[in-house]
Amino acid sequence: MQRIINFILSRRNTFLYLLLLFIGMMLTVQSHSYHQSKYFNSANWVSGQFYSISGGIGAYFDLKGENEKLQEENRRLRELLGTLEEVDSLQLAEDLRVYEYISARVNKNSITSYRNYLTINRGAAHGIEEDMAVITPLGVLGIIENTSQNFATVQSVLNDRSSINAIIKGTDQFGSLRWDGEDFTRVQLYDIPKLVPIKKSDTIMTGGMSSIFPPNIPIGVVVDYKLPKETSFYEIEVQLFNDMSNVRNVYVIRNNQREEILNLQAQTEDVE
Incomplete structure (x- = not known):
């Protein structure tokens, strides 16, 4: 546990930077309609690709059932x-x-x-x-x-x-x-x-x-x-x-x- 705490403390500046970057991005998206549209379009694309990949994996493991059909x-x-x-x-x-x-x-x-x-x-x-x-x-x-x-x-x-x-x-x-x-x-x-x-x-x-x-x-x-x-x-x-x-x-x-x-x-x- 002490090692984990020491690791976080030794890299606290990096973690703080990432946290502030995330907050800044969220504030930008919420305050600008253009950024909102880009964000949601990207999210839809990512979710579509995720479902496509997961569906492909599922299809691979269900080849026997598909062959029967x-x-x-x-x-x-x-x-x-x-x-x-x-x-x-x-x-x-x-x-x-x-x-x-x-x-x-x-x-x-x-x-x-x-x-x-x-x-x-x-x-x-x-x-x-x-x-x-x-x-x-x-x-x-x-x-x-x-x-x-x-x-x-x-x-x-x-x-x-x-x-x-x-x-x-x-x-x-x-x-x-x-x-x-x-x-x-x-x-x-x-x-x-x-x-x-x-x-x-x-x-x-x-x-x-x-x-x-x-x-x-x-x-x-x-x-x-x-x-x-x-x-x-x-x-x-x-x-x-x-x-x-x-x-x-x-x-x-x-x-x-x-x-x-x-x-x-x-x-x-x-x-x-």
Whole structure:
């Protein structure tokens, strides 16, 4: 202990200089808007780079899990290729023209609050814009909310503000997918009428009724449901295909017809 005290005393001038330098820098930043903007921009850049590096390290140690996900994606692609003869080739070509996929990696992810977000390592410089869909090889993940040049934040499906159009596979009944803030492995599907036949293990997919998600993107499976007496609609528990606590590689989906759709809808609403 005495050695530590002696060390500090012998270098007291250096420590005093560093302390005064730090105080001076803080006073400068607080009293000048230009310095404030430079400081916060630098802080955002540093935090973005930190999350990028830490995300890369995490991805390295999770290579086995990522390989398993890629194998599952390849299996689904093989199934799709095996059924292409049954698909309308003109419709398939149209879908390929409309939707564009941009690969990205998750740098930061939260699952413990009511409004969870992810940060990905793609931004405006890579063509990422607000309100683009984000998925993984397993299914729906969220929607782009904000972008910088090289990064973007994603509103997770585990967010009490999230609402995604969804259907029960094999039916034409649309509902609203939301999260009650309880279990990060489950979300809830509402507004499905009681006349619709439903059973556990039914697959839930995107409905394609918005300009954000393409139709038929997997979401999860039904694990429970109930029909409250006071309503005519089910409350459905959906187990997510994604492990939301372990998400690395993602795809951002650009709808190349989105702007045209939104402009047309805006014109129609103005007429009304």
